[in-house]
Amino acid sequence: MMPAAPDERANWSESQHNQRLAYYTCLQSFLTYSFGWTRHDKGLDWWRKRDFAELDDRTALIRAVWHTDDTLMGFFAWCTTVDPALAVRPLKRWARDPDRRPLSLDKETETAVMRALSRPPWTGGSDPMHLGGGDHGGAASVSSAYLGGAATEPSHGRLLGADPELRQAVFVADRVEGWYEMLCEEGADLPELPQSRNWRVDVYVREIGFVGTYRRSRATGLWFAGRHELHMAGN
Secondary structure, eight states, X not given: OOOOOOOTTSOOOHHHHHHHHHHHHHHHHHXXXXXXXXXXXXXXXXXXXXXXXXXXXXXXXHIIXXXXXXXXXXXXXXXXXXXXXXXXXXXXXXXXXXXXOOOOOOHHHHHHHHHHHTSTTTTSSSOTTSOGGGSTTGGGTSOXXXXXXXXXXXXXXXXXXXXXXXXXXXXEESSSTTHHHXXXXXXXXXXXXXXXXXXXXXXXXXXXXXXEEEEEOTTTOOEEESOHHHHHHTO
């Protein structure tokens, strides 16, 4: 189930803030760990210029939830305010030469961005949802101790059934915490394939289920699901 859109007319309360946080963190984490985006502002701007077309099942989902809820523009507007160096933080350990250039917008889009930033929930300081740096959405790439949580037993993940002939493997993680980090570490040990071909790794997280079929981009160094064109749009 997807988080319900928060009621921005309601007075602030802890439960309302938590609802907002869950709603926007879900989107942020999806863009980071499925699309493999280091720059959500670039990726969403690229998609916006294509009228938020349904380019695959994932963009169809985002369109059906956040775009339909009329909240996607506000999230995009906030993304344009994030320091590009901070934006790449969740994936910077694995990203090859990430883009840290500020996003250039036309006047019409700048006006729309400023309008969106003047409305709740984006008016409560520079980072009202505490999304900056990916800490809340970073459970897939960092430990709970890094995020200030209680220390827990380490998560475990491993590759199974790696078949160079089929270029396929399966990766299974026992928990959400750190699964992307473990995929990057385990995936680095896969042997090089002839003719610069890519491994296709079916990723399962036991607390979630099937996450997607991932490849490692030779351009960015990052693991991602879906089409490479969509991955590059946000990098």
